[in-house]
Amino acid sequence: MLHHVLVLLASSTGSVAAAIVIATLTVRAALLPLSLRAYRAEKVRARLAPQLTKLREQHAKDPVVLAEQTTALMRAEGSGPLAGILPMLAQAPVVWLLYREFTGDAVRGHTLLGTDLTVKLLDHPAALAGWLIVAALAAIAGWNVRQLPEGSPGFVRALSFGTVAFAAITPVAAGIYLVTSGLWTAVERAVARR
Template structure:
């Protein structure tokens, strides 16, 4: 079914890469309410940081009690420990379907800058489209790192570059998806994070 949706979009938009971008934007727009809940949860956690730090200090050797007390405080404030993960979890089935679509050969014959959408940078090191995708993902990662609050853990900064390392191993079609969703996420964070209200 996804194949037919992408082909129908490509007929309207003129290319399969444009159809992948459009499908990704529609998905991210549908997930926006979950993203807003995630930003709200982030603001709540920031407001509760002193209280959560006190609970961590008091129960650092009691992981079960620590988890229970942390969850209770977050729930009382109208949030939960996993609220920020909802957009990623909701997006996962679509990502899986897209990846299957991109690797089963149905994208063969469709191109981006003359390169077949099924090609991977790891197998074709001279692939200009592949290098442009990697460069775009690196730019997005740098932007995201600069938006992180001061004192963010180092592993969070490193995780921002995960898609850059992953991109050479996936088909170009998947790279288009990664760039589109990355740009959406960066813009969404820039626009929504400071303006999402806790109430």
């Protein structure tokens, strides 16, 4: 099914790269309600930070009670500990299907800036499109890190740059997906914070 959608979009736009961008934007738009829920959960966690710290101190030696108390506090505020990762979990099957398309024959022979969409930067270090994708992802990650709330864990900040490394070992087509999705996240986060 996804293959047929990409083919239809590519024939409509005249470009497989544009089809990937449109498919990515469609997926991200469909996940917007989950993303908004995640932003609300982030605000709840920020507001409850002092209470959560107190709970961690009180129940440092009993992780089961800590988890129960944390969950109860979050639920009382209309949120949950997993609300922040729901968009990522919901997007995972689509990403997997797209990746299968990107590594197969469906995009082979189609190019971006003269680089075949199946090429990986690690295997073809002269691929201009690959380097532009890495640079765009680094800029997006830097922007996203600056937008994180104060006190965000270090691993969350580091995860923002995971896509930069990932882009070097994935096909250019996957990089197009990552850049589009990353830009969506940057805009979404900026709007949600207002």
